[in-house]
Each structure stands twice: as structure tokens, then as C-alpha cells.
Amino acid sequence: MKETLIDRKGRAMKRISLQKRVELRRLYVAEMPRWRRPLIGYLVTFPIVGLGLLVLLLEQLALPNLYFPGAPLLIATLLVALFWGVGPALLSVALGTICLDYFYISPYMRFNILSAQGILQLLPYIIAGLVVAIIIAQREGARYRALYAEQVANEHADELARTNAKLEQANQLKDQFFSMASHELKTPITSIRGQAQLALRRMAKERTTDSEMATVRTALEAINEQTRRLNTLVEDLLDLSSIRAGKIPLSMGKCDLAQLCRAVVEEQRLLSSRVIDLAVPSEPVITEADGERLSQVITNLVSNALKYSPEARPVLVRLSKEDRKAQIEVQDDGPGIAKEELQNIFEPFYRAAHARTSSQNGMGLGLAICKDIVERHGGSIWCESSPGKGSIFFVELPLGR
Numbered sequence: 001m002k003e004t005l006i007d008r009k010g011r012a013m014k015r016i017s018l019q020k021r022v023e024l025r026r027l028y029v030a031e032m033p034r035w036r037r038p039l040i041g042y043l044v045t046f047p048i049v050g051l052g053l054l055v056l057l058l059e060q061l062a063l064p065n066l067y068f069p070g071a072p073l074l075i076a077t078l079l080v081a082l083f084w085g086v087g088p089a090l091l092s093v094a095l096g097t098i099c100l101d102y103f104y105i106s107p108y109m110r111f112n113i114l115s116a117q118g119i120l121q122l123l124p125y126i127i128a129g130l131v132v133a134i135i136i137a138q139r140e141g142a143r144y145r146a147l148y149a150e151q152v153a154n155e156h157a158d159e160l161a162r163t164n165a166k167l168e169q170a171n172q173l174k175d176q177f178f179s180m181a182s183h184e185l186k187t188p189i190t191s192i193r194g195q196a197q198l199a200l201r202r203m204a205k206e207r208t209t210d211s212e213m214a215t216v217r218t219a220l221e222a223i224n225e226q227t228r229r230l231n232t233l234v235e236d237l238l239d240l241s242s243i244r245a246g247k248i249p250l251s252m253g254k255c256d257l258a259q260l261c262r263a264v265v266e267e268q269r270l271l272s273s274r275v276i277d278l279a280v281p282s283e284p285v286i287t288e289a290d291g292e293r294l295s296q297v298i299t300n301l302v303s304n305a306l307k308y309s310p311e312a313r314p315v316l317v318r319l320s321k322e323d324r325k326a327q328i329e330v331q332d333d334g335p336g337i338a339k340e341e342l343q344n345i346f347e348p349f350y351r352a353a354h355a356r357t358s359s360q361n362g363m364g365l366g367l368a369i370c371k372d373i374v375e376r377h378g379g380s381i382w383c384e385s386s387p388g389k390g391s392i393f394f395v396e397l398p399l400g401r
């Protein structure tokens with residue numbers, strides 16, 4: 001079980017295990033320049049302390065009343081600690097203590113480090129040396145912790161990258177599956193629909209009034225309608241996966257957005273017999289685009305507006321031009337969309353709560369397809385809406401590309 005410590009602010013901290021410390025130490029040493037490695041530190045401690053001693057002896061000659069005999073040796077300890085760390089620093093304190101005792105406290109070559117007088121005289125130097133070593137140890141500890149944090153962050157980043165790669169792979173597999181399943185479904189659905197339509201046409205020609213035949217006709221009509229829905233769904237699925245995979249190259253060309261809006265609105269008026277108001281500039285709004293795909297986007301938005309708003313209420317399509325951008329708005333008086341659902345409606349298969357509970361058919365693919373098409377044109381699509389207040393869908397496209 002991993003031990004958990006609590007820091008002064010009550011946050012949980014992990015204790016670094018001994019094995020991890022050894023590993024960190026190795027990493028810490030590996031990061032150092034060669035001349036600062038501990039082994040070299042232990043070796044250079046001897047000449048540096050020797051140098052300190054030499055300075056001390058020269059000082060003693062120059063200044064007979066020397067008051068701080070430990071100073072040169074302390075400077076040596078400081079230098080060793082600074083460049084080579086705790087171990088060599090402790091060695092230099094030990095060597096310095098011996099030197100001071102031998103050359104300074106005991107002028108008659110009497111080794112009296114264990115005597116009370118010797119210990120008392122050497123104590124300030126020993127304490128100062130140990131304080132230096134402790135400070136350096138703390139610095140090393142902080143460096144270990146930083147290294148540890150860096151390692152943990154790197155491990156998390158690696159794990160995140162691996163998970164991302166797996167998700168990406170799963171996503172590709174899902175797209176591949178959709179694409180293959182849609183292809184496989186398309187042929188039998190088309191065939192069933194064709195057969196149903198053929199039988200309906202034959203029955204219409206024979207003009208039978210038989211009640212049994214009437215039941216068969218109703219069944220065939222139901223098959224025709226349901227296979228039409230299935231076909232639309234399969235086509236949407238194929239569209240989505242192909243657009244996503246970049247398999248459908250956009251056939252770009254000069255395109256008048258005003259004309260495009262007019263054509264879509266006219267078609268939708270005919271199909272739905274609903275009031276659709278149109279406000280477009282009188283002059284053409286030209287952009288470089290795939291006209292068919294953009295027309296698919298506007299059709300989708302208008303048919304959604306018609307689908308989700310009351311029959312008696314009009315739908316408004318507006319096109320405006322500003323600087324180097326064109327904006328298409330499709331506004332309706334439908335149920336509106338809750339704020340928390342707005343960010344999801346452009347995701348494949350997402351249907352807002354009102355759509356899930358309503359009798360309106362749909363698979364939640366239309367807006368996802370619109371988003372991909374618009375974004376491939378370098379534009380953006382979004383919706384402003386609130387429950388009970390209708391919705392406005394916006395499409396912004398760059399002009400004059």
C-alpha cells in the first residue's frame with residue numbers, strides 16, 4: 001500500500017520510496033556534468049581542504065593574533081558543498097576538524113580532539129560545516145522532489161498519449177464499421193424498396209378493389225416508407241464517414257449564396273407548403289465553395305426548422321454579407337434548445353430531449369454532417385436558442401477565397 005503524507009496545508013503527498021530515491025539519485029547524478037560527480041567530489045575534497053589549510057597556515061604566519069582560524073577551512077567546505085553536494089561536504093568538515101585540531105589547537109602535536117577544550121574550540125567550525133551540509137541536503141531534496149514530480153508528470157503524459165492513441169484507433173474502427181455496414185445495407189434496402197415500388201405500381205395498374213389486396217397495398221406502402229427512411233439514414237451514415245475521412249473531395253467552384261438560398265427555400269416551400277420568408281441581398285454573394293454541399297447544409301437547417309416548429313409559424317432564412325464573410329441565418333419559432341444541450345446537437349446521433357420525446361423522426365446526423373461540410377469550407381456553424389423562444393442557426397463562410 002502506498003503511504004500518503006499530509007502537507008502543512010492538508011494536501012495529500014506521496015512518500016517517495018527508497019527504491020525510487022535510488023533511481024532519482026541515479027538520474028540526478030546522470031544529469032550532472034562529469035566534473036561534478038560525487039566520486040570526483042570526494043577526491044577533490046582532499047586538495048581543496050589542503051589548500052584551505054595552507055591559507056590558514058600562511059594567515060597564521062602573517063597575522064600572529066588570528067581570531068578566526070576556521071574561516072579558510074569553512075570556505076573550502078562551502079566550495080565543496082556547493083559543487084559536489086552533501087557527501088563530499090561532510091568529508092571536508094571531518095578533514096577540516098582534524099586539520100584544525102592538529103595544526104592549530106594542538107601546537108605541540110598532541111592529538112586532543114576528544115578533550116573538552118578541543119571539542120569546545122572546534123564546535124563552532126563543526127556546527128557551521130554541518131549547517132552548510134544540511135542546507136545543501138535540503139537543496140538536493142528539493143531537486144529530487146522536482147525530478148520526481150517531472151517523472152510523474154511525464155508518466156501521466158505518456159499514459160494520456162497512449163489512451164488518446166487507443167481512442168483514436170477505436171474511433172477509426174467505429175467509422176470504418178459504420179462505413180462498411182452502411183455499404184452492406186444499401187444494396188438490400190434499395191432492392192426491397194424497388195420491389196415494393198414495383199408491386200405497388202402493378203397493383204395500381206390492375207385497379208383491384210379486393211379488401212385483401214388493400215391490406216397488401218397498405219403493407220407495401222409501409223415497406224416503401226420505412227425503407228425510404230432506412231435509405232436516408234444509410235446515406236447520412238455514409239456521408240458522415242466519407243466526409244470525416246476526407247474521402248469526398250469538395251468540388252469547389254464559384255457559387256452565389258443568394259441564388260443557393262433562393263433555390264433551397266423554393267424547393268422547401270413546394271415540399272412542405274409552409275411559409276418560409278427569405279431575406280437575401282439583391283446582388284450576388286459570390287464565394288468559392290461546393291454548391292451542392294452548401295445547398296445540403298441549408299436544406300438540412302431549413303427542414304429542421306420546419307420539422308421542429310409549429311405548422312402555423314413561418315421560418316425565416318436570411319443571408320447577409322459583411323467584410324469578407326457571409327452569414328446565413330435560419331430562424332424558427334420551435335421549442336428551442338436548452339443551453340446545456342446546445343453544445344451537443346452538432347455531435348453525431350445526439351438528439352435533444354424534446355426531439356427524443358416528440359413524434360419527429362430523426363437520427364441526429366444532419367447537423368453533424370452540416371458541421372463537417374461548413375468546417376471543410378473554412379467556416380463555422382452555431383446555434384442560438386433557448387427553450388420556448390425558438391432557435392436561430394448561423395452559418396458563417398469566408399468570401400472571396
Ligand code: ADP
Nearest residue numbers: 304305308345351352355362363364365366367
Ligand atoms: P435529427 O433532426 O435527425 O434528430 P439533426 O442532427 O438534424 O438530427 O439535429 C440534432 C438535434 O438538434 C435534433 O434532434 C433536435 O433535438 C435539435 N434541433 C435541430 N434543429 C432544431 C430546431 N430548428 N429546433 C429545435 N431543435 C433542433
